[in-house]
Amino acid sequence: MKRDPRALEAALVRLEWQELKRTRSTVQSFTEPSGRVVTMEAAIGRPLIDFSSNDYLALSRHPGVAAAMAASAEHWGAGSGASHLVTGHGAEHARLEEELAEFTGRERALLFSTGYMANLAVVTSLAGRGEWVLLDRLSHASLIDAGLLSGARFSRYPHADAAAAERALAKESARVAVVATDGVFSMDGDVAPVAALARASTAHRAWLVVDDAHGLGVLGNGGRGCLELLGLSADEVPVLVGTLGKAFGSFGAFVAGTSDLIEFLIQKARPYIYTTALPQPVAAATRASLRVAQRETWRRERVMALTERFRQSATQLGVPLGASTTPIQPVIVGSSGAALRAQQRLMDAGFWVVAIRPPTVPRGSARLRVTLSAAHTEAQVDSLVETLARVCARAAAAPAEALA
Numbered sequence: 001m002k003r004d005p006r007a008l009e010a011a012l013v014r015l016e017w018q019e020l021k022r023t024r025s026t027v028q029s030f031t032e033p034s035g036r037v038v039t040m041e042a043a044i045g046r047p048l049i050d051f052s053s054n055d056y057l058a059l060s061r062h063p064g065v066a067a068a069m070a071a072s073a074e075h076w077g078a079g080s081g082a083s084h085l086v087t088g089h090g091a092e093h094a095r096l097e098e099e100l101a102e103f104t105g106r107e108r109a110l111l112f113s114t115g116y117m118a119n120l121a122v123v124t125s126l127a128g129r130g131e132w133v134l135l136d137r138l139s140h141a142s143l144i145d146a147g148l149l150s151g152a153r154f155s156r157y158p159h160a161d162a163a164a165a166e167r168a169l170a171k172e173s174a175r176v177a178v179v180a181t182d183g184v185f186s187m188d189g190d191v192a193p194v195a196a197l198a199r200a201s202t203a204h205r206a207w208l209v210v211d212d213a214h215g216l217g218v219l220g221n222g223g224r225g226c227l228e229l230l231g232l233s234a235d236e237v238p239v240l241v242g243t244l245g246k247a248f249g250s251f252g253a254f255v256a257g258t259s260d261l262i263e264f265l266i267q268k269a270r271p272y273i274y275t276t277a278l279p280q281p282v283a284a285a286t287r288a289s290l291r292v293a294q295r296e297t298w299r300r301e302r303v304m305a306l307t308e309r310f311r312q313s314a315t316q317l318g319v320p321l322g323a324s325t326t327p328i329q330p331v332i333v334g335s336s337g338a339a340l341r342a343q344q345r346l347m348d349a350g351f352w353v354v355a356i357r358p359p360t361v362p363r364g365s366a367r368l369r370v371t372l373s374a375a376h377t378e379a380q381v382d383s384l385v386e387t388l389a390r391v392c393a394r395a396a397a398a399p400a401e402a403l404a
């Protein structure tokens with residue numbers, strides 16, 4: 001795009017016409033300690049129940065986690081001052097890395113400032129020009145961007161189709177360096193066919209990268225994510241990416257694997273090397289939340305029980321759900337306009353459920369992305385389902401509008 005203010009304006013107008021313009025809503029305050037009920041800007045003017053955050057275990061506002069952050073800030077200050085390889089690597093980072101390695105049952109873990117950067121780091125370090133990266137078609141944007149940035153040829157197999165991935169691997173066996181997938185798909189909530197991908201990747205000596213941003217903390221008896229749920233070992237899935245801003249309620253991400261893998265990333269991964277280390281108070285908060293998540297198993301049980309309750313009553317009332325059994329429960333609406341209208345109707349009824357539109361999801365599959373948290377009450381879930389049923393029935397009665 002050439003430097004032309006009108007070009008920017010025209011692009012923005014086009015997005016608006018296409019009903020694809022993204023907007024931000026500002027949270028003004030939390031009206032209850034758990035943070036599930038929020039007030040937004042004056043235009044809305046009344047509390048909304050948040051059914052769209054990724055705070056599955058309700059740890060982001062846990063008093064112990066916030067206190068750990070505050071105490072660490074008193075001691076260490078707000079910023080780390082430099083990258084990990086200069087002077088930014090502190091005792092809290094080091095301890096958290098050890099604890100994450102232990103939690104995931106791997107030799108070492110390496111902290112990153114965000115999951116986006118962790119994914120860029122692993123894929124660009126393990127694959128390059130002349131090689132191939134295979135991705136699930138619905139992989140998170142950060143994996144897709146990682147594939148692009150790596151300079152490798154990247155190819156996407158149909159969603160959750162491990163047989164297609166295996167065929168692609170067999171065809172380009174010598175060249176596929178990395179197979180990468182979300183563990184739990186962020187916009188669909190289903191669990192990837194990791195066991196089959198692990199068999200195929202092992203057979204063709206490709207690195208399997210599982211980004212379990214939405215599974216860690218939530219799935220498996222010990223909250224160790226989709227690999228625990230599926231009974232898969234560190235050998236079968238050599239590269240595990242986890243994020244800390246979702247179930248663990250703080251911020252940041254990590255990669256866990258063998259000592260050599262982590263050392264290799266420290267040497268090679270540009271999104272690790274060339275950026276400021278995340279603040280130590282953030283690492284301290286994560287250490288506290290990791291302890292709470294492991295000790296208070298009721299959080300995991302509760303979010304899963306609420307998910308089941310949501311699924312059962314939504315199915316009974318005819319709300320169209322997908323196959324997900326995780327706390328990510330998308331309600332596919334169709335067009336972007338229909339999703340925006342549904343979002344507004346839910347907001348009018350006191351619920352904050354965000355419409356997700358292309359390009360985040362494929363065209364024609366705009367949706368309301370409902371997420372459950374351990375802090376929701378049964379009454380809140382029931383009342384959301386009743387409202388969704390009304391909103392979906394209204395959209396179905398106006399199919400032309402829904403498909404417009």
Ligand code: PMP
Nearest residue numbers: 114115116140182186211213243
């Ligand atoms: N991977 C997946 C599957 C995600 O959903 C997200 C966040 N939406 C990320 C990676 C990026 O993590 P972060 O927000 O820490 O950058």
